Amino acid sequence: MLRRRLVGWLGVGTLALAMATVHAEPLTLEAALREALAANPDLKAAQARLEALQARVPQAGALPDPMVAFGAANLPIDGFDLTQTPMTQLQIGVSQRLPYPGKLNLREQIAAQRAEAGGHALEDVRLRLRAEVIRAWWAVFSIDRALEALQRSEDLVDRLIEVAQTRYQVGRGTQGDVLLAQLEKERLADRRLALRARRSSAGAELIRLLSRDPGPVPTLPSEAPPLPPPFEGAQVMTLIETARAHNPDLQRLAAELRAAERAVALARRERLPDFTASASYGWRDDRTDLYSLRLGVSVPLYADRKQDRAVDEAHARYREIRARWQALRDRIEARIRAYLADYRSAREQTDLYRESILPQAQQTVEAMLSSYQVGKAEFINVVRAEVTLDEYDARYWQTYGEAWRALAALEAELGKELNHEHP
Numbered sequence: 501m502l503r504r505r506l507v508g509w510l511g512v513g514t515l516a517l518a519m520a521t522v523h524a525e526p527l528t529l530e531a532a533l534r535e536a537l538a539a540n541p542d543l544k545a546a547q548a549r550l551e552a553l554q555a556r557v558p559q560a561g562a563l564p565d566p567m568v569a570f571g572a573a574n575l576p577i578d579g580f581d582l583t584q585t586p587m588t589q590l591q592i593g594v595s596q597r598l599p600y601p602g603k604l605n606l607r608e609q610i611a612a613q614r615a616e617a618g619g620h621a622l623e624d625v626r627l628r629l630r631a632e633v634i635r636a637w638w639a640v641f642s643i644d645r646a647l648e649a650l651q652r653s654e655d656l657v658d659r660l661i662e663v664a665q666t667r668y669q670v671g672r673g674t675q676g677d678v679l680l681a682q683l684e685k686e687r688l689a690d691r692r693l694a695l696r697a698r699r700s701s702a703g704a705e706l707i708r709l710l711s712r713d714p715g716p717v718p719t720l721p722s723e724a725p726p727l728p729p730p731f732e733g734a735q736v737m738t739l740i741e742t743a744r745a746h747n748p749d750l751q752r753l754a755a756e757l758r759a760a761e762r763a764v765a766l767a768r769r770e771r772l773p774d775f776t777a778s779a780s781y782g783w784r785d786d787r788t789d790l791y792s793l794r795l796g797v798s799v800p801l802y803a804d805r806k807q808d809r810a811v812d813e814a815h816a817r818y819r820e821i822r823a824r825w826q827a828l829r830d831r832i833e834a835r836i837r838a839y840l841a842d843y844r845s846a847r848e849q850t851d852l853y854r855e856s857i858l859p860q861a862q863q864t865v866e867a868m869l870s871s872y873q874v875g876k877a878e879f880i881n882v883v884r885a886e887v888t889l890d891e892y893d894a895r896y897w898q899t900y901g902e903a904w905r906a907l908a909a910l911e912a913e914l915g916k917e918l919n920h921e922h923p
Contacts, residue, residue: 561608593780613759620752634908642901649893746915
Protein backbone atom coordinates (compact mmCIF):
# COMPACT_ATOMS: atom_id res chain seq x y z
CA MET A 501 0.00 0.00 0.00
CA LEU A 502 2.79 2.40 0.94
CA ARG A 503 4.60 1.58 -2.29
CA ARG A 504 1.49 2.32 -4.31
CA ARG A 505 1.05 5.66 -2.57
CA LEU A 506 4.66 6.59 -3.22
CA VAL A 507 4.30 5.70 -6.90
CA GLY A 508 1.07 7.71 -7.08
CA TRP A 509 2.62 10.73 -5.38
CA LEU A 510 5.62 10.49 -7.68
CA GLY A 511 3.33 10.39 -10.73
CA VAL A 512 1.35 13.41 -9.54
CA GLY A 513 4.55 15.30 -8.81
CA THR A 514 5.96 14.48 -12.23
CA LEU A 515 2.74 15.63 -13.91
CA ALA A 516 2.70 18.87 -11.94
CA LEU A 517 6.34 19.51 -12.82
CA ALA A 518 5.59 18.87 -16.50
CA MET A 519 2.61 21.21 -16.40
CA ALA A 520 4.68 23.90 -14.72
CA THR A 521 7.37 23.48 -17.34
CA VAL A 522 4.84 23.82 -20.16
CA HIS A 523 3.28 26.84 -18.50
CA ALA A 524 6.67 28.47 -18.11
CA GLU A 525 7.61 27.85 -21.75
CA PRO A 526 8.36 31.23 -23.39
CA LEU A 527 5.65 32.45 -25.74
CA THR A 528 7.22 32.66 -29.19
CA LEU A 529 5.81 34.98 -31.83
CA GLU A 530 4.70 32.02 -33.95
CA ALA A 531 2.85 30.48 -30.98
CA ALA A 532 1.19 33.81 -30.20
CA LEU A 533 -0.01 34.12 -33.80
CA ARG A 534 -1.43 30.59 -33.80
CA GLU A 535 -3.23 31.18 -30.53
CA ALA A 536 -4.71 34.50 -31.62
CA LEU A 537 -5.88 33.22 -35.01
CA ALA A 538 -7.52 30.23 -33.37
CA ALA A 539 -9.46 32.05 -30.66
CA ASN A 540 -9.94 35.72 -31.56
CA PRO A 541 -13.67 36.65 -31.48
CA ASP A 542 -13.35 39.34 -34.17
CA LEU A 543 -12.04 36.71 -36.57
CA LYS A 544 -14.86 34.34 -35.63
CA ALA A 545 -17.40 37.11 -36.23
CA ALA A 546 -15.93 37.81 -39.69
CA GLN A 547 -16.09 34.09 -40.48
CA ALA A 548 -19.75 33.99 -39.45
CA ARG A 549 -20.50 37.03 -41.65
CA LEU A 550 -18.87 35.28 -44.59
CA GLU A 551 -20.95 32.14 -44.02
CA ALA A 552 -24.11 34.27 -43.93
CA LEU A 553 -23.18 35.96 -47.22
CA GLN A 554 -22.43 32.61 -48.84
CA ALA A 555 -25.82 31.29 -47.73
CA ARG A 556 -27.50 34.17 -49.58
CA VAL A 557 -26.14 33.14 -53.00
CA PRO A 558 -28.52 30.23 -53.73
CA GLN A 559 -31.39 32.21 -52.22
CA ALA A 560 -30.84 35.08 -54.64
CA GLY A 561 -31.01 32.78 -57.66
CA ALA A 562 -34.11 30.86 -56.57
CA LEU A 563 -37.61 31.45 -57.92
CA PRO A 564 -40.19 33.00 -55.57
CA ASP A 565 -42.25 30.44 -53.66
CA PRO A 566 -45.34 29.31 -55.59
CA MET A 567 -48.77 30.17 -54.21
CA VAL A 568 -51.45 27.54 -53.62
CA ALA A 569 -55.03 28.82 -53.31
CA PHE A 570 -58.33 27.27 -52.24
CA GLY A 571 -61.74 28.84 -52.76
CA ALA A 572 -65.31 28.74 -54.04
CA ALA A 573 -66.41 30.51 -57.26
CA ASN A 574 -69.81 31.77 -58.35
CA LEU A 575 -71.41 30.88 -55.02
CA PRO A 576 -75.01 32.27 -54.85
CA ILE A 577 -75.57 34.60 -51.95
CA ASP A 578 -79.18 33.68 -51.36
CA GLY A 579 -78.46 30.21 -50.09
CA PHE A 580 -74.83 29.31 -50.60
CA ASP A 581 -76.00 26.14 -52.34
CA LEU A 582 -73.28 24.49 -54.41
CA THR A 583 -75.87 22.94 -56.76
CA GLN A 584 -78.07 25.96 -57.33
CA THR A 585 -76.21 27.32 -60.39
CA PRO A 586 -74.18 25.42 -62.98
CA MET A 587 -71.11 27.67 -62.59
CA THR A 588 -70.76 27.25 -58.82
CA GLN A 589 -67.59 25.35 -58.08
CA LEU A 590 -64.93 24.64 -55.49
CA GLN A 591 -61.45 25.57 -56.73
CA ILE A 592 -57.86 24.73 -56.04
CA GLY A 593 -55.14 26.63 -57.88
CA VAL A 594 -51.42 27.22 -58.03
CA SER A 595 -49.55 30.29 -59.27
CA GLN A 596 -45.88 31.01 -59.86
CA ARG A 597 -44.24 34.39 -60.30
CA LEU A 598 -41.61 34.30 -63.06
CA PRO A 599 -39.09 37.15 -63.14
CA TYR A 600 -38.05 38.33 -66.59
CA PRO A 601 -35.26 36.11 -67.98
CA GLY A 602 -31.84 37.17 -66.68
CA LYS A 603 -33.00 38.84 -63.46
CA LEU A 604 -32.42 35.83 -61.22
CA ASN A 605 -29.00 35.21 -62.73
CA LEU A 606 -27.98 38.82 -62.07
CA ARG A 607 -29.24 38.65 -58.50
CA GLU A 608 -27.25 35.48 -57.90
CA GLN A 609 -24.12 37.06 -59.39
CA ILE A 610 -24.54 40.10 -57.13
CA ALA A 611 -24.87 37.86 -54.06
CA ALA A 612 -21.82 35.83 -55.16
CA GLN A 613 -19.72 39.00 -55.55
CA ARG A 614 -20.80 40.20 -52.12
CA ALA A 615 -19.86 36.83 -50.67
CA GLU A 616 -16.46 37.17 -52.35
CA ALA A 617 -16.16 40.62 -50.77
CA GLY A 618 -16.95 39.00 -47.41
CA GLY A 619 -14.11 36.54 -47.96
CA HIS A 620 -11.70 39.40 -48.56
CA ALA A 621 -13.06 41.17 -45.47
CA LEU A 622 -12.31 38.02 -43.44
CA GLU A 623 -8.75 37.98 -44.77
CA ASP A 624 -8.40 41.67 -43.90
CA VAL A 625 -9.46 40.97 -40.31
CA ARG A 626 -6.96 38.08 -40.17
CA LEU A 627 -4.09 40.22 -41.44
CA ARG A 628 -4.95 43.16 -39.18
CA LEU A 629 -5.15 40.82 -36.20
CA ARG A 630 -1.82 39.30 -37.17
CA ALA A 631 -0.23 42.75 -37.39
CA GLU A 632 -1.66 43.76 -34.01
CA VAL A 633 -0.32 40.59 -32.38
CA ILE A 634 3.11 41.17 -33.90
CA ARG A 635 3.16 44.79 -32.73
CA ALA A 636 2.06 43.86 -29.21
CA TRP A 637 4.52 40.95 -29.01
CA TRP A 638 7.45 43.10 -30.10
CA ALA A 639 6.39 45.87 -27.72
CA VAL A 640 6.66 43.44 -24.79
CA PHE A 641 9.89 41.98 -26.20
CA SER A 642 11.60 45.39 -26.55
CA ILE A 643 10.55 46.38 -23.03
CA ASP A 644 12.00 43.12 -21.69
CA ARG A 645 15.31 43.87 -23.39
CA ALA A 646 15.21 47.43 -22.03
CA LEU A 647 14.73 45.99 -18.54
CA GLU A 648 17.78 43.78 -19.07
CA ALA A 649 19.81 46.79 -20.18
CA LEU A 650 18.54 48.67 -17.15
CA GLN A 651 19.79 45.84 -14.94
CA ARG A 652 23.27 46.31 -16.43
CA SER A 653 23.05 50.04 -15.63
CA GLU A 654 22.00 49.23 -12.08
CA ASP A 655 24.98 46.89 -11.72
CA LEU A 656 27.22 49.67 -12.98
CA VAL A 657 25.76 52.15 -10.49
CA ASP A 658 26.36 49.63 -7.70
CA ARG A 659 30.01 49.64 -8.75
CA LEU A 660 29.96 53.46 -8.71
CA ILE A 661 28.53 53.47 -5.21
CA GLU A 662 31.15 51.00 -4.04
CA VAL A 663 33.98 53.06 -5.57
CA ALA A 664 32.58 56.33 -4.19
CA GLN A 665 32.23 54.88 -0.69
CA THR A 666 35.76 53.47 -0.81
CA ARG A 667 37.25 56.81 -1.91
CA TYR A 668 35.22 58.64 0.73
CA GLN A 669 36.42 56.30 3.47
CA VAL A 670 40.07 56.85 2.56
CA GLY A 671 39.58 60.61 2.30
CA ARG A 672 39.98 60.86 -1.46
CA GLY A 673 36.33 61.42 -2.26
CA THR A 674 33.40 63.35 -0.92
CA GLN A 675 30.13 62.38 0.68
CA GLY A 676 28.43 64.19 -2.18
CA ASP A 677 29.79 61.59 -4.59
CA VAL A 678 28.19 58.83 -2.54
CA LEU A 679 24.89 60.67 -2.35
CA LEU A 680 24.97 61.41 -6.08
CA ALA A 681 25.56 57.73 -6.88
CA GLN A 682 22.72 56.70 -4.58
CA LEU A 683 20.46 59.28 -6.23
CA GLU A 684 21.31 57.79 -9.62
CA LYS A 685 20.37 54.37 -8.26
CA GLU A 686 17.00 55.75 -7.19
CA ARG A 687 16.53 57.25 -10.67
CA LEU A 688 17.13 53.85 -12.22
CA ALA A 689 14.67 52.29 -9.77
CA ASP A 690 12.10 54.84 -10.90
CA ARG A 691 12.79 53.94 -14.54
CA ARG A 692 12.35 50.27 -13.70
CA LEU A 693 8.91 50.99 -12.24
CA ALA A 694 7.96 52.93 -15.39
CA LEU A 695 9.16 50.12 -17.67
CA ARG A 696 7.28 47.53 -15.65
CA ALA A 697 4.12 49.62 -15.96
CA ARG A 698 4.65 49.84 -19.73
CA ARG A 699 5.18 46.08 -19.89
CA SER A 700 1.96 45.47 -17.99
CA SER A 701 0.07 47.70 -20.41
CA ALA A 702 1.64 46.14 -23.51
CA GLY A 703 1.20 42.67 -22.03
CA ALA A 704 -2.48 43.33 -21.33
CA GLU A 705 -2.96 44.22 -24.99
CA LEU A 706 -1.17 41.04 -26.03
CA ILE A 707 -3.34 38.95 -23.69
CA ARG A 708 -6.47 40.59 -25.13
CA LEU A 709 -5.41 39.75 -28.66
CA LEU A 710 -4.76 36.16 -27.62
CA SER A 711 -8.29 36.03 -26.14
CA ARG A 712 -6.88 34.85 -22.83
CA ASP A 713 -8.43 35.55 -19.46
CA PRO A 714 -6.72 38.46 -17.66
CA GLY A 715 -3.59 37.25 -15.95
CA PRO A 716 0.16 37.66 -15.74
CA VAL A 717 2.02 38.81 -18.83
CA PRO A 718 3.54 35.78 -20.57
CA THR A 719 7.29 35.27 -20.65
CA LEU A 720 8.86 35.82 -24.07
CA PRO A 721 12.08 34.41 -25.52
CA SER A 722 15.21 36.51 -24.97
CA GLU A 723 16.88 36.04 -28.35
CA ALA A 724 16.83 39.17 -30.51
CA PRO A 725 16.87 38.19 -34.21
CA PRO A 726 18.64 40.48 -36.67
CA LEU A 727 16.52 42.89 -38.66
CA PRO A 728 16.07 42.02 -42.35
CA PRO A 729 17.75 44.27 -44.93
CA PRO A 730 15.85 47.35 -46.15
CA PHE A 731 13.95 47.45 -49.42
CA GLU A 732 15.72 49.10 -52.29
CA GLY A 733 14.83 50.53 -55.70
CA ALA A 734 12.64 48.23 -57.76
CA GLN A 735 11.64 46.27 -54.64
CA VAL A 736 9.46 49.20 -53.56
CA MET A 737 7.41 49.10 -56.78
CA THR A 738 7.20 45.32 -56.46
CA LEU A 739 5.70 45.73 -53.00
CA ILE A 740 3.19 48.27 -54.31
CA GLU A 741 2.15 45.92 -57.11
CA THR A 742 1.87 43.10 -54.57
CA ALA A 743 -0.46 45.23 -52.47
CA ARG A 744 -2.62 46.09 -55.49
CA ALA A 745 -2.98 42.39 -56.24
CA HIS A 746 -3.34 41.03 -52.68
CA ASN A 747 -4.50 43.75 -50.27
CA PRO A 748 -7.77 42.26 -48.97
CA ASP A 749 -9.46 45.60 -48.34
CA LEU A 750 -8.73 46.65 -51.91
CA GLN A 751 -9.90 43.28 -53.21
CA ARG A 752 -13.06 43.59 -51.13
CA LEU A 753 -13.91 46.91 -52.76
CA ALA A 754 -13.11 45.43 -56.18
CA ALA A 755 -15.63 42.65 -55.53
CA GLU A 756 -18.19 45.18 -54.31
CA LEU A 757 -17.52 47.19 -57.48
CA ARG A 758 -18.31 44.14 -59.63
CA ALA A 759 -21.46 43.60 -57.61
CA ALA A 760 -22.44 47.25 -58.12
CA GLU A 761 -21.84 46.91 -61.87
CA ARG A 762 -24.23 43.96 -61.99
CA ALA A 763 -26.68 45.89 -59.83
CA VAL A 764 -26.79 48.56 -62.56
CA ALA A 765 -27.59 45.88 -65.13
CA LEU A 766 -30.27 44.43 -62.84
CA ALA A 767 -31.83 47.88 -62.28
CA ARG A 768 -32.07 48.36 -66.03
CA ARG A 769 -33.65 44.93 -66.44
CA GLU A 770 -36.19 45.72 -63.74
CA ARG A 771 -37.89 47.96 -66.34
CA LEU A 772 -38.92 44.75 -68.10
CA PRO A 773 -42.10 43.04 -66.93
CA ASP A 774 -42.32 40.00 -64.70
CA PHE A 775 -44.84 37.25 -65.34
CA THR A 776 -47.25 35.31 -63.20
CA ALA A 777 -48.50 31.92 -64.44
CA SER A 778 -51.42 30.29 -62.68
CA ALA A 779 -53.63 27.23 -63.11
CA SER A 780 -56.73 26.16 -61.21
CA TYR A 781 -59.13 23.25 -61.09
CA GLY A 782 -62.85 23.79 -60.42
CA TRP A 783 -64.99 21.00 -59.03
CA ARG A 784 -68.78 21.15 -59.74
CA ASP A 785 -71.45 18.89 -58.26
CA ASP A 786 -72.97 16.59 -60.89
CA ARG A 787 -71.42 18.66 -63.66
CA THR A 788 -68.25 18.68 -65.70
CA ASP A 789 -65.25 20.03 -63.80
CA LEU A 790 -63.39 23.04 -65.18
CA TYR A 791 -59.75 23.99 -65.74
CA SER A 792 -58.49 27.58 -65.80
CA LEU A 793 -55.11 28.92 -66.99
CA ARG A 794 -53.85 32.48 -66.63
CA LEU A 795 -50.75 34.46 -67.52
CA GLY A 796 -50.25 37.83 -65.88
CA VAL A 797 -47.73 40.51 -66.84
CA SER A 798 -46.59 43.33 -64.59
CA VAL A 799 -46.90 46.79 -66.12
CA PRO A 800 -44.13 49.30 -65.18
CA LEU A 801 -46.65 52.11 -65.12
CA TYR A 802 -44.61 54.26 -62.73
CA ALA A 803 -41.20 53.63 -64.26
CA ASP A 804 -40.24 57.31 -64.17
CA ARG A 805 -40.59 57.29 -60.36
CA LYS A 806 -39.48 53.75 -59.58
CA GLN A 807 -37.42 51.78 -62.11
CA ASP A 808 -35.70 54.83 -63.63
CA ARG A 809 -34.79 56.17 -60.20
CA ALA A 810 -33.51 52.72 -59.24
CA VAL A 811 -31.16 52.86 -62.24
CA ASP A 812 -29.92 56.28 -61.10
CA GLU A 813 -29.40 54.91 -57.58
CA ALA A 814 -27.41 51.92 -58.85
CA HIS A 815 -25.26 54.19 -61.04
CA ALA A 816 -24.53 56.48 -58.07
CA ARG A 817 -23.64 53.51 -55.88
CA TYR A 818 -21.29 52.22 -58.56
CA ARG A 819 -19.54 55.61 -58.82
CA GLU A 820 -19.23 55.80 -55.05
CA ILE A 821 -17.56 52.39 -54.74
CA ARG A 822 -15.26 53.11 -57.68
CA ALA A 823 -14.15 56.39 -56.10
CA ARG A 824 -13.56 54.63 -52.77
CA TRP A 825 -11.53 51.93 -54.54
CA GLN A 826 -9.33 54.52 -56.27
CA ALA A 827 -8.86 56.49 -53.04
CA LEU A 828 -7.95 53.35 -51.11
CA ARG A 829 -5.43 52.30 -53.75
CA ASP A 830 -3.70 55.69 -53.43
CA ARG A 831 -3.76 55.51 -49.62
CA ILE A 832 -2.29 52.03 -49.64
CA GLU A 833 0.62 53.15 -51.82
CA ALA A 834 1.22 56.13 -49.52
CA ARG A 835 1.09 53.95 -46.41
CA ILE A 836 3.48 51.42 -47.91
CA ARG A 837 6.01 54.15 -48.65
CA ALA A 838 5.54 55.54 -45.13
CA TYR A 839 6.06 52.14 -43.48
CA LEU A 840 9.14 51.53 -45.62
CA ALA A 841 10.52 54.92 -44.56
CA ASP A 842 9.74 54.15 -40.91
CA TYR A 843 11.45 50.77 -41.17
CA ARG A 844 14.53 52.18 -42.92
CA SER A 845 14.86 54.95 -40.32
CA ALA A 846 14.41 52.58 -37.36
CA ARG A 847 16.80 50.03 -38.83
CA GLU A 848 19.49 52.62 -39.53
CA GLN A 849 19.14 54.00 -36.01
CA THR A 850 19.34 50.49 -34.58
CA ASP A 851 22.50 49.77 -36.56
CA LEU A 852 24.01 53.07 -35.46
CA TYR A 853 23.31 52.41 -31.79
CA ARG A 854 24.53 48.80 -31.91
CA GLU A 855 27.66 49.31 -33.99
CA SER A 856 28.82 52.75 -32.88
CA ILE A 857 27.01 54.67 -30.17
CA LEU A 858 26.52 51.95 -27.56
CA PRO A 859 30.11 50.58 -27.74
CA GLN A 860 31.49 54.11 -27.49
CA ALA A 861 29.17 54.96 -24.61
CA GLN A 862 30.19 51.77 -22.79
CA GLN A 863 33.87 52.52 -23.34
CA THR A 864 33.34 56.08 -22.11
CA VAL A 865 31.75 54.87 -18.89
CA GLU A 866 34.56 52.38 -18.25
CA ALA A 867 37.20 55.00 -19.01
CA MET A 868 35.54 57.63 -16.80
CA LEU A 869 35.17 55.13 -13.96
CA SER A 870 38.82 54.12 -14.20
CA SER A 871 39.86 57.78 -14.24
CA TYR A 872 37.69 58.53 -11.23
CA GLN A 873 39.22 55.66 -9.28
CA VAL A 874 42.66 57.26 -9.66
CA GLY A 875 41.40 60.79 -9.08
CA LYS A 876 41.63 62.00 -12.69
CA ALA A 877 37.91 62.55 -13.35
CA GLU A 878 35.03 64.26 -11.59
CA PHE A 879 32.37 61.94 -10.24
CA ILE A 880 29.60 63.97 -11.87
CA ASN A 881 31.14 63.17 -15.27
CA VAL A 882 31.08 59.46 -14.48
CA VAL A 883 27.40 59.71 -13.60
CA ARG A 884 26.65 61.69 -16.74
CA ALA A 885 28.37 59.04 -18.85
CA GLU A 886 26.31 56.31 -17.15
CA VAL A 887 23.08 58.27 -17.70
CA THR A 888 23.96 58.69 -21.36
CA LEU A 889 24.62 54.96 -21.74
CA ASP A 890 21.30 54.16 -20.08
CA GLU A 891 19.43 56.52 -22.42
CA TYR A 892 21.13 55.04 -25.49
CA ASP A 893 20.26 51.52 -24.36
CA ALA A 894 16.61 52.51 -24.00
CA ARG A 895 16.54 54.20 -27.42
CA TYR A 896 18.16 51.19 -29.06
CA TRP A 897 15.47 48.77 -27.92
CA GLN A 898 12.76 51.29 -28.68
CA THR A 899 13.90 51.67 -32.29
CA TYR A 900 14.43 47.91 -32.57
CA GLY A 901 10.81 47.29 -31.64
CA GLU A 902 9.63 50.10 -33.94
CA ALA A 903 11.39 48.45 -36.88
CA TRP A 904 9.56 45.15 -36.36
CA ARG A 905 6.25 46.94 -35.85
CA ALA A 906 6.75 48.83 -39.12
CA LEU A 907 7.27 45.51 -40.91
CA ALA A 908 4.09 44.13 -39.33
CA ALA A 909 2.09 47.12 -40.58
CA LEU A 910 3.68 46.72 -44.01
CA GLU A 911 2.62 43.06 -44.21
CA ALA A 912 -0.97 44.01 -43.37
CA GLU A 913 -1.00 46.48 -46.28
CA LEU A 914 0.58 44.00 -48.69
CA GLY A 915 -1.97 41.30 -47.98
CA LYS A 916 0.72 38.63 -47.63
CA GLU A 917 3.61 37.76 -45.38
CA LEU A 918 7.10 38.94 -46.16
CA ASN A 919 10.14 36.76 -46.62
CA HIS A 920 12.41 38.40 -44.08
CA GLU A 921 15.51 36.76 -45.46
CA HIS A 922 14.86 37.72 -49.09
CA PRO A 923 12.35 40.60 -49.12
